[in-house]
Amino acid sequence: MDFSWTDEQTAFRERLQGIIARALPADWGEKSRYDTSSAYMSEFSRTFCPMLASEGLLIPHWPVELGGGGMDPFHHWILGEEMFYVGDPRSYQYMNVNWVGPAIIQYGTDAQRREHIGRIASGTTIWCQGFSEPSAGSDLAALSTRAERRGDGYVLNGSKIWTSGASLADYCFLLARTGGPGTHGISVFLLPTKMPGIEIRVVPSFMGQYSFHEVFLTDVQVPAEMRLGEENKGWTIVRSVLHNERIGQPRYMLSMRVLEHAMGLLVARGEDTELARARAVQAQAGLEAARYLALGVIDRRAKKLPVDTSTNIARYALVTADRLVADFLCDFLHDDVTADIDPLISVGFRRTGSTGLAAGSAEIQLNLISKHHLQLPAVA
Ligand SMILES: Cc1cc2nc3c(=O)[nH]c(=O)nc-3n(C[C@H](O)[C@H](O)[C@H](O)COP(=O)(O)OP(=O)(O)OC[C@H]3O[C@@H](n4cnc5c(N)ncnc54)[C@H](O)[C@@H]3O)c2cc1C
Numbered sequence: 121m122d123f124s125w126t127d128e129q130t131a132f133r134e135r136l137q138g139i140i141a142r143a144l145p146a147d148w149g150e151k152s153r154y155d156t157s158s159a160y161m162s163e164f165s166r167t168f169c170p171m172l173a174s175e176g177l178l179i180p181h182w183p184v185e186l187g188g189g190g191m192d193p194f195h196h197w198i199l200g201e202e203m204f205y206v207g208d209p210r211s212y213q214y215m216n217v218n219w220v221g222p223a224i225i226q227y228g229t230d231a232q233r234r235e236h237i238g239r240i241a242s243g244t245t246i247w248c249q250g251f252s253e254p255s256a257g258s259d260l261a262a263l264s265t266r267a268e269r270r271g272d273g274y275v276l277n278g279s280k281i282w283t284s285g286a287s288l289a290d291y292c293f294l295l296a297r298t299g300g301p302g303t304h305g306i307s308v309f310l311l312p313t314k315m316p317g318i319e320i321r322v323v324p325s326f327m328g329q330y331s332f333h334e335v336f337l338t339d340v341q342v343p344a345e346m347r348l349g350e351e352n353k354g355w356t357i358v359r360s361v362l363h364n365e366r367i368g369q370p371r372y373m374l375s376m377r378v379l380e381h382a383m384g385l386l387v388a389r390g391e392d393t394e395l396a397r398a399r400a401v402q403a404q405a406g407l408e409a410a411r412y413l414a415l416g417v418i419d420r421r422a423k424k425l426p427v428d429t430s431t432n433i434a435r436y437a438l439v440t441a442d443r444l445v446a447d448f449l450c451d452f453l454h455d456d457v458t459a460d461i462d463p464l465i466s467v468g469f470r471r472t473g474s475t476g477l478a479a480g481s482a483e484i485q486l487n488l489i490s491k492h493h494l495q496l497p498a499v500a
Pocket of ligand 1 (some may be wrong): 248249250251252253254257259283285327474478479480482487
């Protein structure tokens with residue numbers, strides 16, 4: 121694997137940086153507070169993403185015939201790195217680009233592609249992810265939201281939790297049970313969020329303005345055309361989505377920026393002790409390692425190699441590094457973290473602290489590495 125960027129990739133990154141610098145207001149940090157889930161960021165994304173699309177920079181890695189640039193996965197990764205460095209002005213549209221669109225392209229009917237892909241490619245629609253339930257987080261296959269067959273369609277009943285951006289979203293990528301227990305009875309639905317029987321409630325949290333929601337589904341009637349892929353075969357789609365999601369956000373970019381900013385504050389205050397410096401370097405080394413492991417996954421994608429545990433390993437490395445950053449902030453900038461005034465310190469603490477839960481918990485990554493990579497026997 122060659123880790124140096126080509127001239128063309130470097131030029132692509134510089135072009136992106138220029139466009140981002142021109143598009144973001146001077147007081148971006150104050151206005152957005154780097155909160156992907158804020159009403160401000162979401163509204164901003166509705167003009168920012170169409171602008172990116174018009175520049176050919178929203179979905180550079182998608183096929184040309186679907187409005188993409190036909191570029192390789194490294195361009196997608198560079199895009200993610202530059203976006204994440206500034207808190208991701210695409211807001212939740214990053215999910216469209218990373219995994220919603222690819223899932224619809226791979227598993228959708230022609231009609232579903234016609235309906236959704238154009239909108240995603242033009243940056244005019246927001247999706248949320250309806251996976252987790254009160255009793256089905258890590259054990260996602262235990263989900264109990266039901267989709268009962270009725271005539272030409274389904275009737276949905278159940279509830280979802282922790283749904284990021286649900287009240288801002290136009291559509292929900294929803295999992296529901298259409299068959300028996302376990303992974304074999306699950307189907308995916310492409311559900312408009314504004315339908316009779318859907319109630320969305322914000323769950324207040326320090327994570328961000330619209331970071332968490334509960335979504336209640338009561339006798340929601342949907343046509344069968346809203347089902348993505350075959351009935352009861354949704355787990356295959358889930359696996360592909362989780363792979364794209366786990367290595368989708370280069371979260372280390374913002375963490376590196378936060379760390380640099382935090383050290384800058386300590387230096388300015390004369391509080392950059394030997395211990396603080398050593399801990400910052402330890403965290404920085406962890407972030408660099410996480411970056412290279414993520415790039416290894418992207419390299420596999422570029423070579424069209426099958427998905428393997430390198431995704432889980434890279435994700436776990438990111439969790440480990442982000443925990444070092446979170447601990448560093450708590451130990452050396454405790455008052456800044458609790459004051460919640462400096463947007464970079466605040467977002468840094470929130471983001472790094474939650475990496476081990478979002479997109480599947482750290483322990484689940486370890487279980488997968490233990491089973492599939494180390495081939496250790498399962499513990500009863
Ligand atoms: C910022 C953020 C955004 C999120 N956004 C969304 C979203 O948009 N849509 C969505 O559907 N979900 C979302 N989630 C939910 C997330 O997917 C779940 O929090 C995660 O899957 C864990 O599930 P849980 O919270 O139910 O915890 P649990 O599954 O109850 O786990 C609790 C603890 O037990 C550990 N544990 C559980 N099972 C095992 C096991 N078998 N072996 C070892 N340890 C275990 C876990 O690692 C964890 O530490 C989000 C979460 C966060 C933090």
